[in-house]
Amino acid sequence: MxxxxxxxxxxxxxxxxxxxxxxxxxxxxxxxxxxxxxxxALVLALTIFKIRNPSAALVSVRVVGASPHFSFLPPRVDINVTLDLLVRLHNPNYVSFAHGSDGLIRLRYRGGQVGEAAVAPGRIPARGTEMIHLAAAVEVDRILTDLGPLLRDIAAGEVGLDAEAWLPGQVTVPWFVKFHVQAAINCHVAFGVEDLRVRVQECTHSASL
Structure with missing residues (x-):
């Protein structure tokens, strides 16, 4: 047992x-x-989901409104123009790029700010492209603070403006990791007083994380 x-x-x-x-x-x-x-995850982060800067390219520049005009009796300067930039923004990432309501465009005349406008928020899909209008009107009370140079430019037949635009946004990769990206565009535009046609157009653009 x-x-x-x-x-x-x-x-x-x-x-x-x-x-x-x-x-x-x-x-x-x-x-x-x-x-x-x-x-x-490491391979995906270094290849497919590696964050790349969006690229911006200027498509067209327009000056719309009424031609600047000076009258002697009574002495008065009338200026009602809007600078309209059409920008193509490309998102090379495999995730969407969202730019918020804090986008901004500023106009400057001879170094002084003469206009400002917000940029509408939007979302660019992965590997997609979006056309964005950046428009700001010249504020008369600001540009008339230094009347002498403006009168000289009107008499010469050409007025120059500088535009600065910022498009801050973010991309969100899987695992809810967010990266902040900002695109910037700077342009110098000179237009004819009589016909408002753009005569000089010099622009640079950049983007950074």
Missing amino acids: KEPDGLFLASAGSKPHRQRRCRCSLFLCCLLVLIFLAVA
Whole structure:
């Protein structure tokens, strides 16, 4: 009768050993899966989901409104013009780029600010392109603070304006990681007083994380 008892004890002693082996195998499997996921995430972050700067390109520049006019009796300067820039913004990323309501365009005349306007928010899809209008009107009370240079420009037949635009936004990659991106555009535009046609157009643009 002692032999069956020995078999029972041997069987009972091997059961905890098998459980430990199962736990070790499960732990190793989980560790390998985590390592694989980490490597896959790193590869995706360095290739597909690597954040690239959006690119901006100026498509057209228009000056719309009424020609600047000076009258002697009574002495008065009438100027009602709006600078309208059409910009093509391309998003090279595999995730969308959203630019918010804090986008801004400013107009300057001979260094002084003469106009400002907000840029409408929007979203550019992954690998997509959006046409954005950047428009700001000249504020008469600001440009008339230094009347002498303006009168000389009107008499010469050409008025120059500088435009500065900022488009801050963000891209969100998987795992809810957000990267802030800002596109900037700077233009110098000179237009004819009689016909409002653009005679000089010099623009630079940049984008940075």
